[in-house]
Amino acid sequence: xxxxxxxxxxxxxxxxxxxxxxxxxxxxxxxxxxxxxxxxxxxxxxxxxxxxxxxxxxxxxxxxxxxxxxxxxxxxxxxxxxxxxxxxxxxxxxxxxxxxxxxxxxxxxxxxxxxxxxxxxxxxxxxxxxxxxxxxxxxxxxxxxxxxxxxxxxx
Numbered sequence: 001x002x003x004x005x006x007x008x009x010x011x012x013x014x015x016x017x018x019x020x021x022x023x024x025x026x027x028x029x030x031x032x033x034x035x036x037x038x039x040x041x042x043x044x045x046x047x048x049x050x051x052x053x054x055x056x057x058x059x060x061x062x063x064x065x066x067x068x069x070x071x072x073x074x075x076x077x078x079x080x081x082x083x084x085x086x087x088x089x090x091x092x093x094x095x096x097x098x099x100x101x102x103x104x105x106x107x108x109x110x111x112x113x114x115x116x117x118x119x120x121x122x123x124x125x126x127x128x129x130x131x132x133x134x135x136x137x138x139x140x141x142x143x144x145x146x147x148x149x150x151x152x153x154x155x
Contacts, residue, residue, distance in 0.1 A: 120139050
C-alpha cells in the first residue's frame with residue numbers, strides 16, 4: 001500500500017513484496033538484518049507507522065532494490081531453495097484452488113471488518129480449520145487485493 005507522508009510517497013511491506021517479487025519473510029529479513037549489511041545494501045528505516053503497519057520511503061526502497069539487484073543479484077545457481085516466485089502454489093496445481101478459497105474467505109473478512117485487524121489469521125484458523133500460519137499467508141494476499149480494490153475505488 002502507498003500513501004503520502006510529509007509530501008513524499010511511503011510504502012508498506014505488502015507493496016515491497018509486490019514490487020520486488022520477494023517473499024514476505026525475505027522482506028522482513030532485509031529489514032531486521034539491515035545493520036549487518038554494508039550501507040549501500042541496507043533496507044531503509046521505517047518513516048512512519050500507521051496502526052501496526054510500517055511505511056518506508058518509496059524512493060529509498062527503489063534505490064535499495066536497485067543496489068541489491070546490482071550487487072547481490074539472483075541466487076547463485078545450485079544453491080539455496082529451488083527457483084520459484086516465492087509465492088507457493090501461485091502458479092497453479094491442486095493446492096492453488098484451496099489457497100484461492102482461503103484468500104476469498106480472508107478477503108471477505110477484510111471487507112466486513114473494513115480493513116486489516118490484529119488476529120484475523122488466528123480467528124480464521126479457529127473458524128475454518130487449518131494452521132494460523134497458512135491463514136496468515138492467505139490474509140497477506142487478501143490484504144494486497146483489498147488495498148488494490150480500495151485504491152482503485154478512491155482514484
